[in-house]
Amino acid sequence: MSRTTVTAAYDQLIAEGYLETRPGSRTRVAAGLRPEPAPAGAMVPPQRLSAFGERIMAMPPAAEPPKPAIDFRTGDLAGDDFPALAWRRALNAVLLRRPARLAYGDPRGLPGLRAALQAYLWRARGLSCGLDQIVVVNGSQQGIDLCARLLVDPGDRVAVEEPGYGAARRAFCAAGAAIVPVPVDDEGLRTGDLAAAGRARLAYVTPSHQFPLGGVLPAARRQALLAWAEGCGAMIVEDDYDGEYRFDMKPVEALLSLDRAGRVIYVGTVSKTLSPQLRLGYLVVPAGLSDAFAEAKRLADRQAPGLEQAALARLLEEGGYERHLRQARRRNAERRTALLGALAESFGTRVRVAGAAAGLHLVAWFEDVPAEREAAMAAAARAAGIGIYPVGPLYHEAGARPDRAGLVLGFASSAPDTIRAGIRRLAAALDAADIGRAPASVRTN
């Protein structure tokens, strides 16, 4: 070994504190170094979790099922729908700008993106808000989590739709909320039942297209909801997760636009319009809460990624976002038509469809299948390579659900032909498993 190598090794050991040197003495092993690692059998105290950690580990785990060949999972989009070329152009243009320095900015997000969102929300949703009311977040889930962190203490009552969106319920549960399920019907949240829910700290709602049942909250219920919130000092989280998709007319106005009292926090996202992989969403918060959300976002992760924010701003400013949205609406309208047609063809009047006027999923109620058979349906479908998702797990309280089986069918991720083939295979699989018909021996005679 060369002298240089040895000297470098010594230097490294000295720098890391393994060797000590003193003027006039020999280099020696540093004092205090433990000669042996801890004995392998040593008792290690378990890694204790916080109350938050205990709560999230006590929830039923979020299932990650194997990917079936044809999948009706809600939230997924078709890869072909992503405007890869437009996004690449926007990113490349942004990358050419080369700012003088790379630093953190306003935790609410790039001013340019917030201005573009402000204009978009006005154009597309009739929403009027100040720049600082907009907080860019990493998808709607972060928006909901920030609401839970900032507004909910352990033990606080949080009203949620029954059935409702599981990931939001989990966020409030993790914050220690006492979940108060409020029933939903074909028109969304039954606001008449809110009073029975008692004084809640917050209500989480999906008024544009109730998840999962698909009702659109009528104007009178919107006013009742706002009046309830004003009355008991509750905040309302309005999750507008797919409000851009309305097939027969223009999107319904947001609840926020009726709010005069600063009780509504609006949650928007591009997960259903561009891609869930982008992790970009935004909140519109009451002006009085803007600083609190900014500090919470800064503490959570400083700010949303800069390049992607700038790219989205560009897409919004240049009209590319809305051009893409028009195309996505058209494609999803075709998929919806294919799904409705296939359901009618394969199941006829056995299936009642709900919630298909808007959004990217619908609910198929199987009038002749008891609720208890939902798991068997999913298993039979899975064996045939079809992913279907029963409505049951979306109820907070099992007793609240209807007695017949229902499936939440997302249609945004497959081509119309695939959707048709999927429903035919589903029908055949249910048939083969004797689900929802008279037993085969009777039927074939």
Place this chain on the structure above:
Amino acid sequence: MSRTTVTAAYDQLIAEGYLETRPGSRTRVAAGLRPEPAPAGAMVPPQRLSAFGERIMAMPPAAEPPKPAIDFRTGDLAGDDFPALAWRRALNAVLLRRPARLAYGDPRGLPGLRAALQAYLWRARGLSCGLDQIVVVNGSQQGIDLCARLLVDPGDRVAVEEPGYGAARRAFCAAGAAIVPVPVDDEGLRTGDLAAAGRARLAYVTPSHQFPLGGVLPAARRQALLAWAEGCGAMIVEDDYDGEYRFDMKPVEALLSLDRAGRVIYVGTVSKTLSPQLRLGYLVVPAGLSDAFAEAKRLADRQAPGLEQAALARLLEEGGYERHLRQARRRNAERRTALLGALAESFGTRVRVAGAAAGLHLVAWFEDVPAEREAAMAAAARAAGIGIYPVGPLYHEAGARPDRAGLVLGFASSAPDTIRAGIRRLAAALDAADIGRAPASVRTN
């Protein structure tokens, strides 16, 4: 107006619930619609924050100073250093892949990125860990916040370095921790003082390059720290925020590689190697905590953005990341040399430099300036267009700080010439303000 327009307007009003139709009757305004908005003078209950919200709003606000012409702020990088071409190529290659469907994946992050990080950590830092121990996060701040959420309950003791990194301290304060500052010297955390800190739930440390004082924790202290954690069942968060930058030799081994008891959570980031704007970092967590971190990340924001994860994986796999890192090290070594030279030239022995062996900042102690004058120094510098950042605010307890003034000087965001000009202007500005010398009347005689 055409009949079609009127019909469409009616349909929209019916869909939104403003009008009601019944078979055989005329369309009419829906029942229950409140004719008037809430009176403008109505008392609105204030928007009440959670305990978490109250805690973050009670902290001194994170200052966002106006950007000076020459800025020595730590954490910022030069825009020119970002490998825009390599990043664009990586992103474009990833965009061409067009997956069949866009869906959420493992909240720990893309398996491909975690495999690339696993290999990198082994190559570059001598760290060996399982794939599921790696959790991709939105920068180190989210990693620290997840640690606080999962491991700290209100009232728990959390040991932090004194002085230390403010954003980490804020995250633990926000979780309700009782902060226990442990003194730091030129070799980092004084582990001998840990016992006096009592039973803590967690310790947050920067052993590779203490922030801000720059000490590198010697091996004996590392072992003492681990033994302390094992003894009292505490977890250690090792923030390796700039461990890649070591100017005279290869980076020091991570504390994690000495951990036999699963007490260390390692926090890595590309904020100092690529860009703070990317918001990409990663945790290496003990195997027993992998599921808890995965669930917490899923709840916080589902997962890190997919395109950027895939682009970083590609950069790591193809060697582009380490090629860039070698160049960044070279550039930053030049900047460091420029800063050290300029400080010596302008201030001579009046300034003692600490912590310059590693990282992207150093501390300049002004031996002849009392600590109380730090604010005046910053103001005089700011008036001359120079951004400098006193060490004082990084102490949790004001009484713990030395009696002389210190500046934390980040050098990663400016060219060597700019750094030299900045220090000269700083010296002139301090001189003009009579800071740190005998009064001008005496000196000039």
